[in-house]
Amino acid sequence: MKIGIVGGTGDIGEGMALRLSPLFDIIVGSREPEKAQVTCTMGRELLRKRGKECSLNGVDNQAAIDGADIVILAIPFKHLVSTLETLHGFEDKIVVSPVNPMEKQDHFVFVPPVEGSAALLIKRMLPKEARICSAFNTIAANKWKALDEEIAFAVPVCSDDDEAKQEVMTIVNRIPRLKAYNAGPLHVSCMVESLTPLLLNIARYNKMRDVGIQFI
């Protein structure tokens, strides 16, 4: 199973790459492939110190898509449209969006695009053969990177493609203590995406850090 991470040197993408690379073949994409290679070298070193083998390969974003079975779009919402405009080859790939359209005012606010969510915007932009899922929306970059901690969070997954959703849920459940939940079709991804600004506000107003959720 090859997972390509578009934006794999960003805050979230790098953390995902580190945590997923002992479990899957990870292709780290970046606008600058040299940067992706630095992330991979650093990642291998961090994981070797922990006695873990990993599979990390740094390339440009397009190569991360071309070489992968599953593509994770680890892109801040504000760069989503401009990044997707430069990329192609999403046909028949499972495309995972952890993207949350939000703005920081005095507090964080969910500000969806006209499509209603980042996931639906991605659906509009990509070819209809792309198998879009939203997942991992609420996991903070620091949690991905805290390799010595397990992350005991719920991960809601939305998709209109049941088989793709099941594959993504299987990936989520391979990561120790993450638990995937079927959250319905892509249409309701807005309700998942708006969790992140809520959690950031909860952290801020209650003096907590990197808050996640569990369903009970």
Added chain:
Amino acid sequence: MKIGIVGGTGDIGEGMALRLSPLFDIIVGSREPEKAQVTCTMGRELLRKRGKECSLNGVDNQAAIDGADIVILAIPFKHLVSTLETLHGFEDKIVVSPVNPMEKQDHFVFVPPVEGSAALLIKRMLPKEARICSAFNTIAANKWKALDEEIAFAVPVCSDDDEAKQEVMTIVNRIPRLKAYNAGPLHVSCMVESLTPLLLNIARYNKMRDVGIQFI
């Protein structure tokens, strides 16, 4: 502390009344005061069987407002506007909204009013001296009513009135195993209200019941 529950014989309101009445003086409001009295008689009996004293008083919705320090609007969203149009006397009261604007299609969808949330619609309709908070949005009626179970859920609370918010959080934290979180100003109540349709979908698609959240 007198808490009036508008809609106190509905599914959610009745459960709240039962669970809160050993802790606070509860005034159960209904369009039909006889129905409120039946709820109170039944509630006293249920609680007496469990060896608990309680304070329950059944009246009409207007009297529940007039007699209370804190008013909980336990009204389904679809009846919110028509109910509020018949009521008055909210000035200087703390008004708690657990209301979630949502619709059931094949799945549940968050469908906010033009104001952006039920809380902001209530703010527009009530006099400016009403001290509006949202709270208890995500707790299922069955959980309120399951008096032999503690409910170990997170309760996000939004308000623009810090003192009112603190009072509501104190009430939440008096209920065994509920934990109040400051979720920010009323403006972001939409992100709390949209949790409920998300949780209903999670329950439906993952064969769970009465799902709640915890922040960790």
